[in-house]
């Protein structure tokens with residue numbers, strides 16, 4: 092099976108600060124990869140490089156057949172294949188939930204309004220929010236808004252989803268409902284990379300866990316590696332209760 096994402100010796104610096112120091116890993120089709128590590132270890136930067144939001148100085152990244160390091164990269168085509176969801180939901184407050192979701196399919200994919208509405212209803216049902224289509228973001232809880240943000244990404248029918256600490260701003264109950272949506276997506280065969288502090292979720296859902304430390308993949312393995320860390324750094328990270 093060919094990889095949906097492959098990183099090979101990726102290097103990325105901000106000025107004099109080298110943030111990624113030769114990062115390599117792969118995500119197979121339908122695989123869920125959880126990226127963990129202390130704050131500042133380079134997790135978000137790695138995700139941003141995968142979606143070509145940052146340029147890299149060394150190594151290679153191939154995402155759904157797109158060569159990110161290639162100067163001829165077709166960013167529009169890449170954006171159609173990859174959805175990204177951040178901690179902040181960034182919904183437009185003056186648009187309804189459905190209108191927020193319909194925006195990109197209409198603008199980027201040129202589909203008709205009626206078709207976009209049907210699509211919005213279908214992705215809203217996947218995240219359990221069918222009844223909120225005509226609500227405004229401010230009428231929803233944080234967890235519901237985050238589920239709308241996930242639905243908005245799904246409406247573009249991506250081949251890969253990237254999640255960067257999407258539950259970090261939510262209280263435990265709302266976190267649970269967002270994690271359930273992500274678990275459903277994983278079960279449905281979506282290829283995903285998620286940066287998370289939810290160790291129990293990573294252990295349960297991820298096919299592979301990547302522990303980043305100081306800009307490197309320090310340890311990688313199945314979820315069970317969290318029960319039996321091989322390095323002192325992972326052990327310390329896990330016992331700090333992050």
Ligand code: ADP
Nearest residue numbers: 105108110128129130131132133134135136137
């Ligand atoms: P993590 O997501 O693991 O917390 P990040 O990838 O956000 O880590 O950041 C890794 C390091 O890169 C940090 O030291 C951070 O301050 C630095 N960094 C991230 N983005 C930028 C930027 N745009 N300019 C300068 N430094 C940055």
Ligand code: MG
Nearest residue numbers: 134135136256
């Ligand atoms: Mg981060």
